[in-house]
Amino acid sequence: MAEVSLEGALNIGKEYLENLGVANGKINYFFNKELFEDGFIQSLTDAGVINANKSSKTTAKTTHIHITGPSRFIFYTEEELKTAGGLEDDRISVKLLNANIAHLLFLGKQREMIDFHFTDEVQLLSSHTVKKVSSRGQQVQLSKKSLDGQDFIRFRSGLYADDLLVFLKYKDSQEGYLVLGIPAIKIEHIISPLPGRKLSQVEATSIGAYSVNQDRDREISSLVDLSKATSIRLDRSMRHQKLVRIVAKKLNDLGYKIFEGLIDCLATKVNSEVLIFEMKTLDGTASDEMHQVRDALGQLLYYEFLQIGQFESANKLKIACFESGISDKHRELFVRNGCYVIWLDSTGEIRGETEILKLLGLY
Incomplete structure (x- = not known):
């Protein structure tokens, strides 16, 4: 299930990063509303995570991320969805946050409160993945390991069923998309920020x-x-x-x-x-x-x-x-x-x- 909302995607991304202890100035810089034209939030299923991260009870075999409903239009126009079925995978640029990847990998399969302290400078990483139209335009498929950038592969290796996937589409088409993964635990339980930080x-x-x-x-x-x-x-x-x-x-x-x-x-x-x-x-x-x-x-x-x-x-x-x-x-x-x-x-x-x-x- 996905929720198409630029405001919602920005807000949930900001809240998550704040809980990671990222400085307000950085958050404002990365999630400046003026940079984006659209966004969506999607809850992942076992069908949309890599094989190593699927739950033991699932029978799902697919590993690409399935995008359906209005969220498709963030990747293709209505006309393109009608005519692009069967085409080759199309490479797209994505921006990832090093702190987000580090947090996902730190948690592993655990989706519970664990203290996490990211001490490096928070930065955007430039990577790429691929998109493709399937099911006669009713679905957009994202990601193929053989074609994905290394940072996007690392990002996906930290995602599990029920995690939230946040996509924000930049107005500048050359920039592509800002992508965030939020683990499916209570937001207030993500982290206890380092004591001693000045107000x-x-x-x-x-x-x-x-x-x-x-x-x-x-x-x-x-x-x-x-x-x-x-x-x-x-x-x-x-x-x-x-x-x-x-x-x-x-x-x-x-x-x-x-x-x-x-x-x-x-x-x-x-x-x-x-x-x-x-x-x-x-x-x-x-x-x-x-x-x-x-x-x-x-x-x-x-x-x-x-x-x-x-x-x-x-x-x-x-x-x-x-x-x-x-x-x-x-x-x-x-x-x-x-x-x-x-x-x-x-x-x-x-x-x-x-x-x-x-x-x-x-x-």
Whole structure:
């Protein structure tokens, strides 16, 4: 199943690279929307991975990548699909990221949380593969080992069934395509970035542009319905970003300097504790609130000691911020663990207990 969406392909690629610890500047450079004209995301099946990586239960014999549906038009025009059947393999240029290949090969068959640290400079690698029309234009076949570039062969050797394949088509036809493989594990479980990395000071209007959005629905990791999962991811990512920026703008207006990194938002000003924020959206269900509360609490307790860079020795206040109010019991859970809770009301104003509102200067 594939999802044709330039915006979706760019966003999921950015989130993955951010979790790999790639600097925001690099991500912005590689995934500049102005460079591309189209893109798609496809979940791989056993029929689309090399023989050595197929699951033991499969009977699939093919190894080329099958592209069907609207994604075909990223490789051929409608007219070409009608007339190009049976032609020889056509070579296409692809760009790959060395960090992505290294991560896929590091994981091997394991699709679970394993710490991975890429210390080399992140670079684009120029390689190539081939495309071909089959099934009377209903399918485009990609890749043939005897014709693929060495880096593309290495790339495919790290891909397994259920992994996501991301293709972005450059506007410059000479550049070809930027290709990314994302392992089928929860995005937030890809990596624990190196401790000690400095946080970056940002403006309230730009914070969260490429942040690591830990605020994700549980069904996204299943990748069963890629179209639905992509839609959910984009919607919650946008709401998460909006929540971060609302709070950051309020803090900016109160004289705080704003920083981001793995943490959603960190705020400082003279003669004040460092404020650590974890932002969470809510879908209105009790189960989602439970998951989001658990995640937020765990992340705040973790961030208090790690992932705060240059602010490690400062006195800190831990604050969970929700898109709307949560239950009294959950608020009590945060208080018992030394954390504060704030939330937005229906008008977009920040609400919370008097103590934390006074500490923030909002009371």
